[in-house]
Amino acid sequence: MKKKILISHRIPEEPLKILESDFELIWPDNDTFSNEELSALIPECEVVVSVFGNPLDSRLIEAASKLKLIANYGAGTDNIDVEKATQLGIVVTNTPDTVTEPTAELAMGLIIDVARRISEFDRGLRAKKITDWGVLQNWGTTLRDKTLGIVGLGAIGKALAKRALAFGMKVIYHNRHKLEPHIEEQYEARFTDLENLLRNADFVSLNVPLTPETKSLISFPELKLMKPSAFLINTSRGAVINQEALIEVLKKKEIAGAALDVFANEPNVPDELIYMDNVVLVPHVGSATHETRKEMSKQVASVIADFFQGMKGLPVVNPQVWNSENLRFKAEGAS
CATH class of the missing domain: 3.40.50.720 (NAD(P)-binding Rossmann-like Domain)
Structure with missing residues (x-):
């Protein structure tokens, strides 16, 4: 049988x-x-x-x-x-290896999207809301010389770091354990604690598994550490972020924006996030190629x-x- x-x-x-x-x-x-x-x-x-x-x-x-x-x-x-x-x-x-490259691709794409306001401008043009194309209008943020803070420099985090280096970004990271010097050298990545990473990164990318230790890893105290000009990127699991805290911080414009592939209660996405121009949303598609x-x-x-x-x-x-x-x-x- x-x-x-x-x-x-x-x-x-x-x-x-x-x-x-x-x-x-x-x-x-x-x-x-x-x-x-x-x-x-x-x-x-x-x-x-x-x-x-x-x-x-x-x-x-x-x-x-x-x-x-x-x-x-x-x-x-x-x-x-x-x-x-x-x-x-x-x-x-x-199936760990197969998802590494496509998820890193998506994370990099989300960084570019939220920084250069691609989705926001696309929506605006389609709705005929953008009429002023002047030199002093429609600015975004360039990536070159910006600092990417990677929380979780595992396989996906390393693949993202390679892409960030190609864009001329600086890479800092936080792991439970510091990586070997030759690995840090390979990815030009500097180890730091989470607090320092959040204070100094222009873009924070979450690349950790969901465990009891990482649930709500990013909540009010952590978000308050981020620069007003910083962006938060999440391609890990929705529950790694306290979603209510993120919404509150975004409403108050205490960070510049967010790009999210994952959510706390999928497939439900809070209306507050849907109607924010400085938030890019995709439906958990990290490995969806x-x-x-x-x-x-x-x-x-x-x-x-x-x-x-x-x-x-x-x-x-x-x-x-x-x-x-x-x-x-x-x-x-x-x-």
């Missing part, structure tokens, strides 16, 4: 067809399964392909008595109760195949699970 793979959301199908000889793939009829459908199907499945924005909570994981692998379609795994999965001996993987989404499906398929062949080097989010006495893959002798 074939092992069952439950795919919680419609993703590009073609790359996963390589699994059909050994697995039964269960796809939703529409865009996604309802919670009721997931609850009914998950007890019979050994793999779940989860998707960001679609929670896989402790209740669902506990109901999945045969589950060995959660293969997340995306880099961030805040949609999964990883702690519960680890307790039950379930391996959790993600034709090439990337297909590559993500390909990586998920490869992870599943390699996992059941006992291969190493998988992008495991909870590596401590391998040493667990409850490890289901080991206990049941799957291969």
Whole structure:
């Protein structure tokens, strides 16, 4: 009997067809399964392909008595109760490498957009609200010689730093731990604490995963540190920012603007943000390119195949699970 793979959301199908000889793939009829459908199907499945924005909570994981692998379609795994999965001996993987370049591209695009007021001017021209094209009108902010503060100089942060250097920007960064000197030299990046970064950066880009430590990492006190001429860019997770605090600071023009790919309660976007001219909004599209989404499906398929062949080097989010006495893959002798 074939092992069952439950795919919680419609993703590009073609790359996963390589699994059909050994697995039964269960796809939703529409865009996604309802919670009721997931609850009914998950007890019979050994793999779940989860998707960001679609929670896989402790209740669902506990109901999945045969589950060995959660293969997340995306880099961030805040949609999964990883702690519960680890307790039950379930391996959790993600697709980190594929999203790096497109997310950095988007972050750079948002920086350019909000700095040069591209979306604002586009809206104004279409609505025939911009009539004065004079030399002293419609100014933006140039990037050359400006300081980009990257909060989270991981893979995406490094890819963004490379792009910023090409625009003649200076790079400072804040991580939990200072990087090795040769890495800092490669990206011409200077380490600093978060407070100093916020005080000195002309653009602040958030590139951290959502964890208990990073939830509301940027709130009223942090926003108050930023320069009135500074811009905030977020391509990580919406909850990294206290959204109400950001709205208040933007209303008072205490920072120059923001560009946001992610929001606290997606897909809902507060009206206050929608009607602000100095805010650029996009619908969580960091990895949303034709090439990337297909590559993500390909990586998920490869992870599943390699996992059941006992291969190493998988992008495991909870590596401590391998040493667990409850490890289901080991206990049941799957291969």
